[in-house]
Amino acid sequence: MSQENVGIKTPEFVSLQFQLAGLGSRTAAFIIDQLILMIVNILIVIAFFLFMNGSPDFMLMEINSLPLAITIILIFLINWGYFFAFEFFSGGRTIGKKIIGIRVIQENGHSLTLLSSFIRNLLRIIDSLPANYFLGLLMIFxxxxxxxxxxxxAGTIVVHERKAKRKKKLSAIEKEIEKRGLTKDDLIIEExxxxxxxxxxxxxxxxxCNRFLQLPLEERSQLTAQLADILFLKLGIAVEGKNERELEDSILILYLILKDEWAFEL
Structure with missing residues (x-):
C-alpha cells in the first residue's frame, strides 16, 4: 500500500503535513510491543507459581483463588496500562512505535492528551474482537x-516520524543557545x-525566543521575570535566588525541551 499524507491546519493557522502510518508499520510496532508484554506476562506467571508453591514444580501445587485473581488483574492492568502510559508520557510512542518510527497524535496536530490516550486504549478491547485484533486490522486497512x-x-491518527534534517545554518536564537553552552539536560522537568x-x-x-536578541536589555529583563513567574510556577521551579542570566538560561532550555514536543518535523 502506498504511503499517504494528510494536511492539518492548527488553531494557530499553521499548516502541517503528516505521513500516515499504514497497516504494515503499525502491525510491526504492535508485534514488538506484544513480545515485550509476553515476556513480562511470563515472568509474572512464573513469580505467581513460585510464590504459591515455593518451587517450580507447578503440577503439584494447590491454587489459591485470591492470589490468582490478583495476578490476573495485575496482568490485565499491565497489558492495558502499558499502551496508555507509554503513549501519554512518551509523546504518543510505545517502545514498538519508537523502534518503527511512528507516533500517535491528535487530528489537530497536537500531542496526545490524557483523555484521548485513555479512550483510544480503552477501546482496544473492541478492536481486538473477535480475535487477534481482526476488527482493528480491518479498520486500519x-x-x-x-x-x-x-x-x-479518540480523534487520533498514527503518523510516521522523520528525524529533522540538520540545518546548515542555525537560527539566531539557536546560535545564542549554543554560545551559552545550554542543552536540554541542563533542566530536569518531571513529565x-x-x-x-x-x-x-x-x-x-x-x-x-524569537525576539530575545532584538529586545532592549531593560525590556528583556522585565519580560524574562514575567515569563519566569508564569512558567516556573506551573513547573514547580523556584524563581527566588536565581539571577537574570539564570532565568534566561532556564527559559531557553525550556524552549529546547518543548520544541521537540510542539515543533517536531514529520
Missing part, C-alpha cells in the same frame, strides 16, 4: 486515514509538569 475504532472515537504546558505556553516561549 480500509479506513482512508488508517484508523481503528479507538482512533475514531507531569511538562504536560501542564500547552500550546499557549509554547507560543509565548517561542515568541520570547
Amino acid at each position: 480500509f479506513h482512508s486515514k488508517h484508523k481503528r475504532i479507538g482512533d475514531l472515537v 507531569w509538569a511538562k504536560k501542564s504546558l500547552g500550546s499557549k505556553e509554547w507560543d509565548i516561549i517561542r515568541a520570547y
Whole structure:
C-alpha cells in the first residue's frame, strides 16, 4: 500500500503535513510491543507459581483463588496500562512505535492528551474482537486515514516520524543557545509538569525566543521575570535566588525541551 499524507491546519493557522502510518508499520510496532508484554506476562506467571508453591514444580501445587485473581488483574492492568502510559508520557510512542518510527497524535496536530490516550486504549478491547485484533486490522486497512475504532472515537491518527534534517545554518536564537553552552539536560522537568504546558505556553516561549536578541536589555529583563513567574510556577521551579542570566538560561532550555514536543518535523 502506498504511503499517504494528510494536511492539518492548527488553531494557530499553521499548516502541517503528516505521513500516515499504514497497516504494515503499525502491525510491526504492535508485534514488538506484544513480545515485550509476553515476556513480562511470563515472568509474572512464573513469580505467581513460585510464590504459591515455593518451587517450580507447578503440577503439584494447590491454587489459591485470591492470589490468582490478583495476578490476573495485575496482568490485565499491565497489558492495558502499558499502551496508555507509554503513549501519554512518551509523546504518543510505545517502545514498538519508537523502534518503527511512528507516533500517535491528535487530528489537530497536537500531542496526545490524557483523555484521548485513555479512550483510544480503552477501546482496544473492541478492536481486538473477535480475535487477534481482526476488527482493528480491518479498520486500519480500509479506513482512508488508517484508523481503528479507538482512533475514531479518540480523534487520533498514527503518523510516521522523520528525524529533522540538520540545518546548515542555525537560527539566531539557536546560535545564542549554543554560545551559552545550554542543552536540554541542563533542566530536569518531571513529565507531569511538562504536560501542564500547552500550546499557549509554547507560543509565548517561542515568541520570547524569537525576539530575545532584538529586545532592549531593560525590556528583556522585565519580560524574562514575567515569563519566569508564569512558567516556573506551573513547573514547580523556584524563581527566588536565581539571577537574570539564570532565568534566561532556564527559559531557553525550556524552549529546547518543548520544541521537540510542539515543533517536531514529520
